[in-house]
Amino acid sequence: MLFDIVDVNSSPSLSDPWWKVFYDFSSLTHKIDSSLHNAMSQFWTTIAEMLIIGVLILLFYALIGLFLVYAERKVCAFMQNRLGPNRVGPFGIFQTIADLFKLLFKELIPIKNADSFLFNLAPFIVIIASFMAIAAIPFAKGLHAIDLNIGVLYVIAVSAMGVIGVLLAGWSSNNKYSLIGAMRSGAQIVSYELSVGLSIITIVILAGSMQLSEIVEAQRTGWFIFKGHIPAFIAFIVFLVSSTAETNRGPFDLAEAESELTAGYHTEYSGIKFAFFFLAEYINMFIVASIAATVFLGGWMPFNVGHWDGFNHVMDFVPPFVWYIGKTFFVIFIMMWFKWTFPRLRIDQLLTLEWKYLLPINLVNVLIMAFLVLMGWHF
Amino acid sequence: MASNQIMFILFAAMIIVFSVLTVTSRKILRAAVYLLFVLVSTSGLYFMLNYQFLAAVQLTLYAGGIVVLIIFSILLTSHISQKFESSGWKKNVFSAIAAITGAILSIITILDYKFSATTEAAKEVDMRLIGKSLLSVDYDGYVLPFEVISVLLLATMVAAIVIAKKSGPAKTQSPTLNQE
Numbered sequence A: 001m002l003f004d005i006v007d008v009n010s011s012p013s014l015s016d017p018w019w020k021v022f023y024d025f026s027s028l029t030h031k032i033d034s035s036l037h038n039a040m041s042q043f044w045t046t047i048a049e050m051l052i053i054g055v056l057i058l059l060f061y062a063l064i065g066l067f068l069v070y071a072e073r074k075v076c077a078f079m080q081n082r083l084g085p086n087r088v089g090p091f092g093i094f095q096t097i098a099d100l101f102k103l104l105f106k107e108l109i110p111i112k113n114a115d116s117f118l119f120n121l122a123p124f125i126v127i128i129a130s131f132m133a134i135a136a137i138p139f140a141k142g143l144h145a146i147d148l149n150i151g152v153l154y155v156i157a158v159s160a161m162g163v164i165g166v167l168l169a170g171w172s173s174n175n176k177y178s179l180i181g182a183m184r185s186g187a188q189i190v191s192y193e194l195s196v197g198l199s200i201i202t203i204v205i206l207a208g209s210m211q212l213s214e215i216v217e218a219q220r221t222g223w224f225i226f227k228g229h230i231p232a233f234i235a236f237i238v239f240l241v242s243s244t245a246e247t248n249r250g251p252f253d254l255a256e257a258e259s260e261l262t263a264g265y266h267t268e269y270s271g272i273k274f275a276f277f278f279l280a281e282y283i284n285m286f287i288v289a290s291i292a293a294t295v296f297l298g299g300w301m302p303f304n305v306g307h308w309d310g311f312n313h314v315m316d317f318v319p320p321f322v323w324y325i326g327k328t329f330f331v332i333f334i335m336m337w338f339k340w341t342f343p344r345l346r347i348d349q350l351l352t353l354e355w356k357y358l359l360p361i362n363l364v365n366v367l368i369m370a371f372l373v374l375m376g377w378h379f
Numbered sequence B: 001m002a003s004n005q006i007m008f009i010l011f012a013a014m015i016i017v018f019s020v021l022t023v024t025s026r027k028i029l030r031a032a033v034y035l036l037f038v039l040v041s042t043s044g045l046y047f048m049l050n051y052q053f054l055a056a057v058q059l060t061l062y063a064g065g066i067v068v069l070i071i072f073s074i075l076l077t078s079h080i081s082q083k084f085e086s087s088g089w090k091k092n093v094f095s096a097i098a099a100i101t102g103a104i105l106s107i108i109t110i111l112d113y114k115f116s117a118t119t120e121a122a123k124e125v126d127m128r129l130i131g132k133s134l135l136s137v138d139y140d141g142y143v144l145p146f147e148v149i150s151v152l153l154l155a156t157m158v159a160a161i162v163i164a165k166k167s168g169p170a171k172t173q174s175p176t177l178n179q180e
Helices: A018-022 A026-039 A042-079 A095-105 A116-134 A151-159 A162-172 A176-207 A212-217 A229-246 A271-295 A309-317 A320-341 A347-375 B003-024 B028-048 B052-077 B089-112 B127-134 B143-164
Strands: none
Touching (some): A042 A095, A042 A320, A042 B003, A116 A162, A162 A176, A176 A212, A176 A347, A176 B052, B003 B028, B028 B052
């Protein structure tokens, strides 16, 4: 079934202590699944499971969004030698919650000469695209909503659909700044998608599978960035650069360059509709970072080194979910570092970087990786 | 009713409604968005068939690629106030006749065909299988169509470059985006 909670081969046993669940969520999900099956028919079980997963993802989405906005402001302040938000709550941690309430209470300004249907649809397309992508990401062992056998391709396909929302927002606002912002964003995302795809294909060659759970499982003996050494490392760098561009973040934030275009495609949006764009940007960053963590850095697999059994045992003691979050936030920190240290590129520089540098490097890199796998020169 | 049937009816209704809206809408960008909905629902049907690869390809190529290009070209060429005039009744009648005839023909063909249910278990179509059959020269192989399509794509790409190339010293003033 498509909507079944992911099936992991291990059988759950009831005698395990309660904290074991943090190392393997499959026993918990199996228990919930079987108790729902006892209570109602197959049809309603599917509906109930979809609802539970939907609510959980929604909650996670909101919390991660709030936290990332706070993290961005703190990291930005750190880079610029400031303090950042520090008034609302200890270290200002409630600042984003206050901001959220402010956005919720703001007026939704209707635009007179805008295409109101598309204008209202655009933020939803952006947010649905990121929502669909987050469903296929493996958070920990057994904590994986849909385990498609083409997981990587699905995530790339779905997360790229957000650009349609951006294009619609820019056009339907009936504003030149918005239109130029949307146009830039379109050109940028369409071209950088190639690099994202190709750099992931490099790793798919090494893994021999596109299923995210299998990709994670194949990294039990070593993360792919170490296993595939040189080409994997090049692919990781290319992925970082091109995925930063794909999420419209600085130094590639031409679509909303505030010094020239006020706010680009979301200039005309206010209140919660603006918040949707804002939230989707951060969630897209999170999705991209978790793909990088899953594909290159081993997902929820702990850091194990060859035969250092004592070291490996200590590493295995840290729950997989903590590993996953740690790696993801490491990648997110690198992306924030990019944003606050590099100057913004011009549109021609941006396209030159992609078509004249990243794409040829990537194509050669795929060949090198294929050769490496054929010769068995990887670890 | 099983959940599968409910999902199928939902997707089918979405495809039909949005297809009709695509051709009847008089605002061009809205038509493109309705087309997007049609393509996304089609990929939902593929997901129901458990053919996830095709569904993801449908999403990347059609929804993420072709619709984005269509929307992009609309953004470059048309203004928001533009609205197509409704075509005359002659056109409406004849195109309706053509569409209904086509629909009736294909419905008759589908109903005539005896769909025999197989007892085989559903096959897991994974990436390895697809890759192998795409490049296989055996009876079930697809290497010839694959190569033909590759040559076709190469030809289109060369043609696009030739068209886009600046032709010699005779410079023609063409309006660009920057002059806005």
